[in-house]
Amino acid sequence: MTAHAPTRVARGWDYSFRIRLRLWWRALAELGYELWQRPVVLLGGIVVAAFILAAVFAAQITIHDPTRGTLLLRFEPPAWEAEGNWKYPLGTDDQGRDLLTRIIYGTRVSLAVGLLSVAISVIVGTALGAFAGYYRGWLDEILSRFADLLLAFPFLIFAIGVMAFLGPGFVNLVMALAFKGWVEFFRLVRGEVLGERTKEYVDGARVAGQSNLAIIVSEILPNVIQSVFVLGTLRLGYMIIMEASLSFLGLGIQPPTPAWGSMVASGRDYLLVAWWVSTFPGLAILLLVVAINIFGEGLRDILDPRLKIE
Amino acid sequence: MNPTDIPLIETRDLKRHFTIRPGALARLLARAKNIVVSAVDGVSLKIWQGETVGLVGESGCGKTTLGRVISRLDIPTAGEIFFKGFSLREGLPSGGDKSTPIERLGFYRVAQVIFQNPYSSLNPRKTIREIIATPLINRGLKDLNEREETIIALLRRVGLHPRNLDQYPHQFSGGQRQRIGIARALAMQPQFIVADEPVSSLDVSIQAQVINLLEELQDEFHLTYLFIAHDLSLIHHISDRVAVMYLGRIAEEGATDDLYAQPLHPYTQALLAAIPSLDKAARRQRIILQGTVPSPINPPSGCRFHPRCFARVGSICENETPPFFEVGKQRVACWKYQ
Numbered sequence: 001m002t003a004h005a006p007t008r009v010a011r012g013w014d015y016s017f018r019i020r021l022r023l024w025w026r027a028l029a030e031l032g033y034e035l036w037q038r039p040v041v042l043l044g045g046i047v048v049a050a051f052i053l054a055a056v057f058a059a060q061i062t063i064h065d066p067t068r069g070t071l072l073l074r075f076e077p078p079a080w081e082a083e084g085n086w087k088y089p090l091g092t093d094d095q096g097r098d099l100l101t102r103i104i105y106g107t108r109v110s111l112a113v114g115l116l117s118v119a120i121s122v123i124v125g126t127a128l129g130a131f132a133g134y135y136r137g138w139l140d141e142i143l144s145r146f147a148d149l150l151l152a153f154p155f156l157i158f159a160i161g162v163m164a165f166l167g168p169g170f171v172n173l174v175m176a177l178a179f180k181g182w183v184e185f186f187r188l189v190r191g192e193v194l195g196e197r198t199k200e201y202v203d204g205a206r207v208a209g210q211s212n213l214a215i216i217v218s219e220i221l222p223n224v225i226q227s228v229f230v231l232g233t234l235r236l237g238y239m240i241i242m243e244a245s246l247s248f249l250g251l252g253i254q255p256p257t258p259a260w261g262s263m264v265a266s267g268r269d270y271l272l273v274a275w276w277v278s279t280f281p282g283l284a285i286l287l288l289v290v291a292i293n294i295f296g297e298g299l300r301d302i303l304d305p306r307l308k309i310e
Numbered sequence: 311m312n313p314t315d316i317p318l319i320e321t322r323d324l325k326r327h328f329t330i331r332p333g334a335l336a337r338l339l340a341r342a343k344n345i346v347v348s349a350v351d352g353v354s355l356k357i358w359q360g361e362t363v364g365l366v367g368e369s370g371c372g373k374t375t376l377g378r379v380i381s382r383l384d385i386p387t388a389g390e391i392f393f394k395g396f397s398l399r400e401g402l403p404s405g406g407d408k409s410t411p412i413e414r415l416g417f418y419r420v421a422q423v424i425f426q427n428p429y430s431s432l433n434p435r436k437t438i439r440e441i442i443a444t445p446l447i448n449r450g451l452k453d454l455n456e457r458e459e460t461i462i463a464l465l466r467r468v469g470l471h472p473r474n475l476d477q478y479p480h481q482f483s484g485g486q487r488q489r490i491g492i493a494r495a496l497a498m499q500p501q502f503i504v505a506d507e508p509v510s511s512l513d514v515s516i517q518a519q520v521i522n523l524l525e526e527l528q529d530e531f532h533l534t535y536l537f538i539a540h541d542l543s544l545i546h547h548i549s550d551r552v553a554v555m556y557l558g559r560i561a562e563e564g565a566t567d568d569l570y571a572q573p574l575h576p577y578t579q580a581l582l583a584a585i586p587s588l589d590k591a592a593r594r595q596r597i598i599l600q601g602t603v604p605s606p607i608n609p610p611s612g613c614r615f616h617p618r619c620f621a622r623v624g625s626i627c628e629n630e631t632p633p634f635f636e637v638g639k640q641r642v643a644c645w646k647y648q
Contacts, residue, residue, distance in 0.1 A: 209418055
C-alpha cells in the first residue's frame with residue numbers, strides 16, 4: 001500500500017463543530033448567491049427583514065404613543081395632502097393617534113402571532129407526522145382521519161368558532177390558528193417520511209444499532225426538514241392574513257393594542273371622510289404578505305432540488 | 311476453514327410470507343381476500359464459521375428477503391434462526407444485561423449487512439464521519455479520540471483517505487460509497503456479514519476491487535459471508551459453498567467446485583448452462599427453459615420447478631414436495647435422486 005500523505009488527525013467534537021460551522025457558512029453563502037441571482041426574491045427578503053426590524057425596534061423608531069392620541073388632532077390627513085403635516089406622515093386616526101406609529105407597532109402583533117402559530121404548527125405537525133408515517137398502524141389511522149376532519153372545515157369559520165369559544169386574546173388567537181395549522185405540516189411530513197422509511201439508508205442505520213427514535217430524529221428528519229421550512233415560510237403569510245381577519249372581526253387582538261386587522265375595521269366607518277385610516281394598515285398587510293410569499297416561493301425554488309434540475 | 315460441530319448460523323424451515331390486504335372497500339364490495347406472497351418458504355441452511363456461502367437465483371426468487379430475515383432486518387413468519395446454537399428467538403446469551411451492547415443491539419452486534427445500492431444505503435445528509443461513527447457509538451466506544459482513530463483506521467483499511475471524512479456521500483463514486491458501506495459494517499466488529507449483491511450496481515473494473523477487498527477482510531477479521539448474487543461467475547470465484555434458490559426454496563446446495571462441475575438439480579443445470587463462455591469447446595449444451603418463473607402468490611404444487619422442468623420423473627413431481635437427497639456431498643431437492 002502506498003503511504004498516505006500526513007493528514008491532521010481530527011479530534012473530537014471541537015473539530016467537528018468547526019467543520020459544521022464551515023459547512024453552514026458555505027451553504028449560507030450559496031443561498032446568498034442564489035438570492036442575488038433572483039432580484040425579486042431578494043427584494044421580498046429585504047421587505048420582510050425591514051418589517052422584522054421595525055417590529056423589534058418599534059419603540060426606538062417612533063416618537064408618538066401608539067395607544068393614546070389627541071382628540072383635537074383627529075383625522076389629520078397624510079403629509080402630502082393639502083392640510084397634511086410631516087409630524088404625522090400617514091395622518092391620524094379617529095382618536096388622533098399617529099397611523100404610522102400604530103402600523104409599526106401593529107407589525108409586532110402580526111409577526112408574533114404568525115411566527116408563533118406557525119412554529120407551534122411546525123413542531124406539532126412534524127412530530128405527529130413523523131411518528132404516523134414511520135410507525136403506520138392505528139396511530140396513523142386515527143391522526144390521518146382527524147386531520148381529514150379538520151381539513152373539511154374552512155379555516156376562517158373554524159377559527160371564528162374556536163375564538164368564540166375561547167374568547168379573544170393573544171394566546172387564544174395563537175392557539176386557534178395552530179389548532180388547525182398543524183394539519184398541513186402533518187400531511188407533508190407524514191408523506192415524506194412514508195417515502196423515506198423504505199430507503200436503504202434506514203436499514204443501514206438500523207443495522208448500525210440506531211433505535212427507532214434515533215432513526216426518525218437523526219436519520220429521516222434531516223431529509224425532510226427542508227420542505228417543512230419552505231412550507232413554513234409560505235404558511236406564515238396565510239397565518240398573518242388569518243390574524244388580521246380575526247382582528248378585523250373583533251375576535252383577535254383587542255383595542256387599544258394596535259393590530260392591522262382592527263385598525264382596518266376602525267377606519268371602515270370613516271372611509272368617505274378619512275380614507276387613509278383603513279387604507280394604510282390594509283396596504284401594510286398586503287405588502288408584508290406578498291413579500292413573504294415571494295420570498296417563500298423563491299426559497300422553495302432554490303432549496304428544492306427537483307425544481308433546480310430544470 | 312475449521313468446521314466445528316455447531317454452525318455459526320443455522321436456519322430451520324425459515325419462512326417469510328407477505329400479506330397484501332385489500333382496502334376496506336374492495337373487501338366489502340368485491341369480497342377481496344388477503345393475498346399471501348411466499349417470498350421465503352421453508353429454507354434450512356447451515357453456514358459454518360469462516361466460510362463464504364453464495365446464494366444464487368433469479369430475480370424475485372426470495373434471496374434478498376432471505377438475506378434480510380437472516381440479518382434480522384425482517385422478522386420471519388415461521389421457522390427459527392440459530393446463532394452458534396442459540397435461538398435468536400430467545401435472544402443472544404449475555405445474561406439479559408441491558409447495558410452490554412450485545413443485549414441492546416442484539417444480533418446486529420455480530421451480524422452486519424452490506425447493501426446492494428451504495429447510492430441509497432448512505433444517508434445523504436450525513437458526513438462519512440457521522441455514518442461510520444454511528445455503529446461505533448452504539449457499540450459503546452465512548453472515548454472521542456479512540457473513536458476518531460478507529461474511524462480513520464477503518465477508512466484507511468477500506469482504501470479511502472481520511473481527508474474525505476467530512477464529505478457527504480454524493481461527493482463519492484459508487485465504488486467509494488460501497489467501501490464506506492463496508493467500513494460501516496466493519497465498525498461493529500461483526501463475525502458474520504450478509505452481502506446483498508454488493509457489487510451488482512458497480513462498474514466491472516470496480517467490482518473486482520471491491521470483491522478483492524471483501525476477500526482480504528475475510529482473512530483479516532475471520533469473517534463469514536452470506537454472499538447474495540445473481541452473477542454465477544462471481545459466485546464461483548468467491549464462494550466456498552453455493553445454495554441455489556428457486557421460488558423461495560433452496561433447490562440445491564453443495565461445495566462450489568462440486569456443484570459447478572456436476573450440477574444435479576435440473577434448475578441448476580439450466581442456470582449454469584446460461585453462463586457465457588469464450589471457449590467454444592468448454593461451452594455447455596444450452597438448456598432453454600420453457601415459460602417464466604411462476605408467481606410466488608400461487609406457487610406450483612409439489613416441486614416448485616415442475617412446470618418448467620425437462621427431467622420430470624412422474625406425477626410425484628407435481629404432487630409432493632421433494633425433500634433433500636444427499637448425492638455425494640451435495641444436497642438436492644429433486645425426486646430424480648430418490
